[in-house]
Amino acid sequence: MCTCNKKNEYIPYPAKIESVKKESFDTKTFRVRFTDKNLAESFQYKQGQFMEVSILGVGEAPISITSSPSRKGFLEFNIRATGKVTDAIHALKKGDALYLRGPYGNSFPLEELKGKNLYFIAGGIGLAPLRSLINMVMDNRDDFKHVKILYGAKTPADMCFADELEVWKKIPDTEVWLTVDKPCDAWGCSIGVVTELWKETDVHPENAVAIVCGPAIMIKFVTLALKKSGFAGKDIIMTLERYMKCGIGKCGHCNIAGKFVCTDGPVFSYEQVKAFPEKEHVI
Amino acid sequence: MSKMIEKKKIKGLLKEAVKQWHTYVPQKHIGGDVLIAPLPEEAKELEAALDNISLADDDLVISPKDIFFPQLETMFKFKKGEIAETVESSPKLLFGIKSCDLKGILFADEFFKRDFEDAYYLSRANERLIVVIGCINPPRPGACFCTSAKTGPFAEKGFDLQLVDNGESYFVETGSEKGEEFVAKYSGFFQDESGDAEKAVNSIKAKAEKAVELKIEFQKALDLMANDDFIPEEKYKRIGERCVYCGACVYTCPTCTCFNVFDNAKGDEGTRVRIWDACIFEGYTREASGHNPRNQKWLMACRRYEHKLKYDKAKTNMSGCVGCGRCLASCPVDIGMSKFVQEITEDKKIM
Incomplete structure (x- = not known):
């Protein structure tokens, strides 16, 4: 038995997959519910947090929670098949078990975003962590001003949450702008990297905060474009990805210059990220 | 009055201690490496292990961190979807570690306690008694730099007991209540020191400090x-x-x-x-x-x-x-x- 005061954070809780939805050619969204009814109902998390998701016998991986805390009882994870654990998760079906521990990490600063114009700028599967906050905003729409979602992917087949992009588009004061690097015949939106969308729509810093997630190289160019548009460092928020094996600041892998992405992040402002030494190649 | 223990009584003390503690002592292994390892409880095996203990200034190749943080550690077992936690907890006596390694343990304690607690480490380290034996000569000459890092060759605090090598015997320094209780419990093995122990201890420590040749800024x-x-x-x-x-x-x-x-x-x-x-x-x-x-x-x-x-x-x-x-x-x-x-x-x- 554990003799320390608190619970053993490394022990995951069983959950059941309620549905599996194919999002893009290599990502799926898994809706899961804790097996323990009390836990399923009492479980709380914040937009931007992540969990350690595992299959017993295969391993554990950090996955951001893509569902919104405003929608209770279940959790959703948008997962790309890209390694041993995520490949095995992709092979699971409705009714299969997943094991979860968390939630971990800080979160998007909801209170600070209230009354602001919001720019969500995502690349590829980077929309997954932002979706948690987007739906939180949509469910409390009056608390926020104008919302623009700028989303880029490699091809139309790489786009996640296609149905939901349509839903968000129809919500008042909400715009959705899409772009792909390589279009297909039926593509009716822009072509090029996500910063190309600056030509299509105004990105204005007044009373605005930009929330960014995507591959490191995409974050780099998006933040450059935002700075050029006049955004202050504190008004650019991003969520970073690192190899987060334990999620609780112990295993060491996600360390950047004395900080742990898993406990000090994963949400950082541009100001914080710029304070990291250049050689850490954060963005 | 301060205490001392004759070196020839150490084996007897450890034999008694094994009954209550998982007792970790530096032992010479086949091939010559000295590693800190638990003493076996079974009488014959214990006797053999005690013949191989080494409390001189040997190079403990691996630090004793693996007592509380093993190189490979089971976190839990599972069978058909059911999880069974495997947290280890037992009273541990670390006998004969060096002051630099004590500092390492104290550092790791803080780290594993910080923010989220690490149940495995804290449970293993929960009940322990640490007996430091200060180094008379650096175990890794030319590499040890404890006097520059201010971590040795003798510890100032953090130990339960600290032994100071005085030839045929050790002076015993007490660093905690637990240490005092240990000496009281096994009082038959310890004896009162009659001479001017403090002066002798200071002189031994000063000499040991000089023996650490590598000085860095x-x-x-x-x-x-x-x-x-x-x-x-x-x-x-x-x-x-x-x-x-x-x-x-x-x-x-x-x-x-x-x-x-x-x-x-x-x-x-x-x-x-x-x-x-x-x-x-x-x-x-x-x-x-x-x-x-x-x-x-x-x-x-x-x-x-x-x-x-x-x-x-x-x-x-x-x-x-x-x-x-x-x-x-x-x-x-x-x-x-x-x-x-x-x-x-x-x-x-x-x-």
Whole structure:
């Protein structure tokens, strides 16, 4: 038995997959519910947090929670098949078990975003962590001003949450702008990297905060474009990805210059990220 | 009145202690390496193990961190979806560790307690008694730099008991209530010291300090490292080119606590385990996508120095290096913390 005061954070809780939805050619969204009814109902998390998701016998991986805390009882994870654990998760079906521990990490600063114009700028599967906050905003729409979602992917087949992009588009004061690097015949939106969308729509810093997630190289160019548009460092928020094996600041892998992405992040402002030494190649 | 214990009584004391504690003592192993290992309880095996204990200034190749943080550790077992926690907890007596390693343990205690508690470490370390034996001569001559790091050769605090080698006997210093209780409980093995113990102890300690020949400007290094971007990249790059990335420095280090986690299963039955990992390994920061933010070798090499001397110090006010010198002693290409400190404080090429 554990003799320390608190619970053993490394022990995951069983959950059941309620549905599996194919999002893009290599990502799926898994809706899961804790097996323990009390836990399923009492479980709380914040937009931007992540969990350690595992299959017993295969391993554990950090996955951001893509569902919104405003929608209770279940959790959703948008997962790309890209390694041993995520490949095995992709092979699971409705009714299969997943094991979860968390939630971990800080979160998007909801209170600070209230009354602001919001720019969500995502690349590829980077929309997954932002979706948690987007739906939180949509469910409390009056608390926020104008919302623009700028989303880029490699091809139309790489786009996640296609149905939901349509839903968000129809919500008042909400715009959705899409772009792909390589279009297909039926593509009716822009072509090029996500910063190309600056030509299509105004990105204005007044009373605005930009929330960014995507591959490191995409974050780099998006933040450059935002700075050029006049955004202050504190008004650019991003969520970073690192190899987060334990999620609780112990295993060491996600360390950047004395900080742990898993406990000090994963949400950082541009100001914080710029304070990291250049050689850490954060963005 | 202070206490002492005759060296010839140590075996008898350990034989008694084994009845109550898992007793970890440095023992000479086949091949000659001295490693800290638990004494067996069975009488015959215990007798044989006691013949191999070694309390002199031997080089404990691996620091005693693995008593509380084993190299490979089961976190839980699972069978058909059911999880059974496997947290170890038992009273442990660490008998004969060095003062630098005590510092390492105290450092790891703080780390595993910080923010989220690490149930495995804290449970293993929960009930323990630490008996330090100060070094009369440095176990790793030319590599030990405890006097510069201010961690030895004798401990100032943090121990339960500290033994000071006086030839045929040890002077006994008590550092805690638990230590006092230990001496009282096994009082038959200890005796009162009649002479001027304090003077003798001070003289032994002063001599031991002099025996540590390697003196480096450790505090100056900490101050320099606190200054952002002070170290020219060329210095790190040179270390990076020379390092063979074997991980010996990390594995032998008393304060390196990074680990990886993996599952080991056959069918629907198995274990989740954690295993020591090393920041100087290429896969350490590689993400599933293949993206590796620390993708150049010199970045992996410099990471460790910055962590120990800069970020640990900033966060805890304790240096992450305890001056044991194992990194240099174990390095196949002669890189080590003391050399790094010399490089940055003496403004000349050491490595």
